[in-house]
Amino acid sequence: MTKLAFREAVGVLAVAIFAAFTASADQPVVDLRTWPTPEIDLSKLPDTPQNRLIKQGQELLVHTPEYLGPEVADPAKRYAGTNMACASCHRAAATIPYAAPLIGTYGAYPQFQPRFGKNVTLENRINLCFTHSLSGRAIPEDSPEMKAFVAYIEYLSRGIPKGAKLIGEKEMVLEEPKRAANLAHGEEIFKQQCASCHGEDGRGQRVGAVGDHKGYAFPPLWGPDATSESASMFRILSTYQYVYVNMPFGQASWDKPALTKDEAYDVAGFVVSHPRQPREGEVAKDFSNPLDKPEDFPWGPYVDQFNETQHKYGPFDPIRAEDAAARDKAKKDKEVKEAK
Numbered sequence: 202m203t204k205l206a207f208r209e210a211v212g213v214l215a216v217a218i219f220a221a222f223t224a225s226a227d228q229p230v231v232d233l234r235t236w237p238t239p240e241i242d243l244s245k246l247p248d249t250p251q252n253r254l255i256k257q258g259q260e261l262l263v264h265t266p267e268y269l270g271p272e273v274a275d276p277a278k279r280y281a282g283t284n285m286a287c288a289s290c291h292r293a294a295a296t297i298p299y300a301a302p303l304i305g306t307y308g309a310y311p312q313f314q315p316r317f318g319k320n321v322t323l324e325n326r327i328n329l330c331f332t333h334s335l336s337g338r339a340i341p342e343d344s345p346e347m348k349a350f351v352a353y354i355e356y357l358s359r360g361i362p363k364g365a366k367l368i369g370e371k372e373m374v375l376e377e378p379k380r381a382a383n384l385a386h387g388e389e390i391f392k393q394q395c396a397s398c399h400g401e402d403g404r405g406q407r408v409g410a411v412g413d414h415k416g417y418a419f420p421p422l423w424g425p426d427a428t429s430e431s432a433s434m435f436r437i438l439s440t441y442q443y444v445y446v447n448m449p450f451g452q453a454s455w456d457k458p459a460l461t462k463d464e465a466y467d468v469a470g471f472v473v474s475h476p477r478q479p480r481e482g483e484v485a486k487d488f489s490n491p492l493d494k495p496e497d498f499p500w501g502p503y504v505d506q507f508n509e510t511q512h513k514y515g516p517f518d519p520i521r522a523e524d525a526a527a528r529d530k531a532k533k534d535k536e537v538k539e540a541k
């Protein structure tokens with residue numbers, strides 16, 4: 202080996218070692234806010250078995266209650282417990298930044314899920330929305346419906362490297378007002394800005410009649426056919442972050458919110474103050490490690506001294522401070538234990 206080749210080899214080795222230690226710095230970043238929106242008119246896709254699956258996945262996502270809702274003729278297919286659709290939250294067939302888009306999601310799993318305290322697959326994550334957001338039961342992982350959902354999410358994710366950091370995914374992480382939500386103010390905002398579509402009673406507006414399995418033109422925000430109390434949309438901060446950049450429909454967008462943060466926070470508090478399908482059975486075991494609980498999770502026990510009302514409506518900074526200290530302590534205790 203020449204001296205130069207040796208120096209190069211050492212250099213390559215050093216780069217490799219450096220890369221191993223800075224894997225996160227090398228993680229590709231994809232900004233969904235500027236990423237070209239995938240074509241959601243699928244009519245031009247050539248007729249192949251895979252493309253049929255992709256189209257079926259989109260159809261299931263947009264018209265969920267027609268195939269998997271509580272009013273479909275075949276009781277075995279009644280997986281969702283509400284007549285809402287996936288797209289009631291995953292707006293525009295899951296293509297809008299900060300409206301829980303499913304672009305890039307295919308390569309983002311397995312991923313840690315604090316609710317279960319472990320890594321979950323994409324299929325598990327889809328079923329989490331069935332059991333929680335749609336207040337229903339899990340669809341079998343090898344079912345044609347599951348394959349169709351996964352195929353559509355793969356289609357939406359094309360071109361995005363596996364494991365990329367996604368900007369614009371899920372909801373927008375936002376600071377909230379440093380106070381408890383004001384429910385009376387929230388009610389005023391609701392009447393002025395939301396009731397025209399979602400109804401004075403928050404029950405939404407059906408496309409047709411009850412029992413026709415056609416679902417909603419405007420989805421319910423609470424009541425017996427809304428998302429369940431185990432869903433993240435029953436938590437004030439998730440609802441606040443979603444509403445701030447998405448509602449009122451047709452007026453707000455992530456780069457041009459229509460409400461102020463105070464208005465969005467208070468109306469979110471008002472929305473989550475109403476009961477929905479109860480959290481019971483398997484889903485009541487969520488966050489079995491209280492250290493993993495989000496600050497706005499409205500059911501104890503907690504690792505801090507704050508009550509369920511403060512966890513439901515804020516203020517959240519005092520909660521965060523105590524929770525961070527508890528996590529820190531748990532981490533140190535674990536290190537001490539492992540060192541022994």
Ligand code: HEC
Pocket residue numbers: 262265285286287288289290291301302303306309323326327330331334335350370371372428432433434439
């Ligand atoms: C009530 C609203 C709601 C409904 C209905 C709903 N979801 Fe979700 N879903 C969400 C929200 C909000 C998130 C992001 C949550 C978070 O912060 O992790 C999410 C996350 C997901 C994810 C993970 C996305 C990611 O970025 O990691 C998948 C996959 C998913 N949903 C699929 C579905 C499917 C399929 C359906 C229909 C069967 C559905 N969801 C119905 C609200 C909903």
Ligand code: HEC
Pocket residue numbers: 288289290292293390391394395396397398399418419420421422428434440443444448449450451460468469472
């Ligand atoms: C012009 C009609 C309209 C108005 C006004 C409106 N929404 Fe919506 N909302 C929708 C539609 C339609 C959807 C379903 C998502 C989509 O199609 O983009 C939705 C979805 C939602 C969702 C997620 C799904 C669910 O049912 O939980 C929430 C939460 C929500 N709206 C809250 C609000 C709040 C709060 C306001 C008032 C600040 C509001 N909306 C104003 C039409 C409206």
